Amino acid sequence: MPLHQLAVAPADVSGARLGLAINMAVPQPLAACRLDHPNGGCALLLGVLGASHVVTVEHADRSFCEEISCSAGLHGGTLPDRMQAPGYRLRSKTDVYDEQTFRRLAEELRERCRADTGWLGGVFPGDDAALTALVAEPDDTGWRWRTWHLYPAASGGTVVRTSSRWRP
Secondary structure, eight states, rough: EEEEESOOOOOOOOOOOOOOEEEOOOOOOEEEEEEOOOOOSSEEEEOSSSEEEEEEEEEEEEEEEEEEEEEHHTTBBBOSSEETTTEEEEEEEEEOOOHHHHHHHHHHHHHHHOOOSSEEEEOOOOTTTTTEEEEEEEOOOOOOEEEEEEEEEEESEEEEEEEEEEEE
């Protein structure tokens, strides 16, 4: 899946302010890609927002939406370390890295987005390490996905990682 060079300043500029909203109105992504489930009857839409993300599942029985952004915090709540609901699981972790480690991770993620199936990334103006990357794959009858939200700082940067799973 592609790596998008986005011509818009990121709206979410702090990993500490990210929140989680489940099944709220789906915001318009700046970049998106659709993945169809190999078993049919289910598709997943990965979307890059302003340095954050939205994942939408379209299923014959029901739909699902996960938004992790600063706006989501206003509607849903803070980003938890763990959350479970029927058919859904989320784990998140925030790390601060030194300059070399942060830049190396950003380059690895950009390369994965350019080269590998199931990946989507958005790079924001001003710093090629200001990046949101997502990857998804089928998981039995549902999906699982991981995301990385990179926020550069004066020396190094903050990375918010999430891992989610959804099953009907």
